[in-house]
Amino acid sequence: MKAIPERLTYAQEKLIKLIEARKLRKWCQENGVTHSAAYKLALGEVLPxxxxxxxMCHLIAPIDWxxxxxxxxxxxxxxxxxxxxxxxxxxxxxxxxxxxxxxxxxxxxxxxxxxxxxxxxxxxxxxxxxxxxxxxxxxxxxxxxxxxxxxTYIPKKGDIVRAGKDGNKYLVITNSEKNAEYESFTGCLISAESDGIELTGTNTKGFADPRFLRTFRLGSSSLTVLIEKAEAELVDKAAKLAAEYIL
Structure with a gap:
């Protein structure tokens, strides 16, 4: 097999695993996919x-590309x-x-x-x-x-998301089980103001402010987009402070 690119899409990763397991040809035959084309896509010789x-949307999720x-x-x-x-x-x-x-x-x-x-x-x-x-x-x-x-994507505790029609960023403080059960989630607003908890170890810069909580319904016209995950210690601190403000 030729050299595998250092950076792979999720779709490439799936095809590479089939190659390494020597199952790509069989997978292609079963699904009516040209083997040479799938091989070149996996190694980045052909761009999707x-x-x-x-x-291939019935075989590989579009987002994976x-x-x-x-x-x-x-x-x-x-x-x-x-x-x-x-x-x-x-x-x-x-x-x-x-x-x-x-x-x-x-x-x-x-x-x-x-x-x-x-x-x-x-x-x-x-x-x-x-x-x-x-x-x-x-x-x-x-x-x-x-x-x-x-x-609908179900946010998890610690997710940094973009939500609402205004497109603001929020740190999710409710867990995924409750979010799925109640079809909603609650997050702390992330802003440039220095009164909140400073985000560290993330690409997102700013402060999660437990004083400004907002609950969003899942499946609304304004979809929630995952940006990245925050460190567990930071999330727990934000959730504890938020509970104090609520009580």
Whole structure:
């Protein structure tokens, strides 16, 4: 086997494991995938595009192609039915009327955005799908508008998330079991103000302030996006202080 890239996407990792177990050829035969193409995708000799991801969305979750294994996934990996592409996918259909806004938001020219969202002469790029994770689960690029799906990620205690229509960051202080049971979660607002608990050991900078708690309903129109995990000691401190403020 040729050299494995140092940095792999979740999808590549899955294919590499099949190669190492000498099961890739059989997997390809069983699923109607060209072995040479899957092998090149695994080693990064061929880069995934919309059509490749769409053709395999029933085998490998679309989001697994968009993020590397050293990055947290903002949504759960979710397989889909085979994508027939006979109608505009959910995300494209939803933004047909505001394609200019999306062009500005994601650094597209208006012509490119028009061709993707209105004329459908072009397909979404991997970069666009990854960037759009800030507002939508990427499975929406591979499902018809009428299809319903569980787009909800269940936050865990210690997750740093972006939530709400204002897009603020929060440190989750409630555990995943309760979050799933009550279909909600509570988090401390993270801000630049120095009155809270300073975040350390994270890429996210700022202070988690237990005085400013907010509870979010899961599955609302404003989706919650995972950014990264905070250290357990910091989270426990924030949760303890938050309890004191509540009581």
């Amino acid at each position: 595009n919309y059509r490749i991801i769409a053709s 968009l993020f590397f294994t050293d990055e947290p996934l903002p949504y759960e990996s979710q397989l889909l039915p085979k994508w027939e592409n006979t109608e505009p996918p959910k995300f494209i259909a939803a933004h047909r009327g505001d394609y200019r806004e999306l062009a500005a938001r994601y650094g597209l020219s208006e012509l490119i955005a028009y061709n993707i969202f209105v004329a459908r002469r072009k397909v979404p790029t991997v970069k666009l799908m990854r960037d759009a994770c800030a507002e939508a689960n990427p499975i929406e690029f591979f499902m018809p508008p009428s299809m319903e799906a569980n787009l």
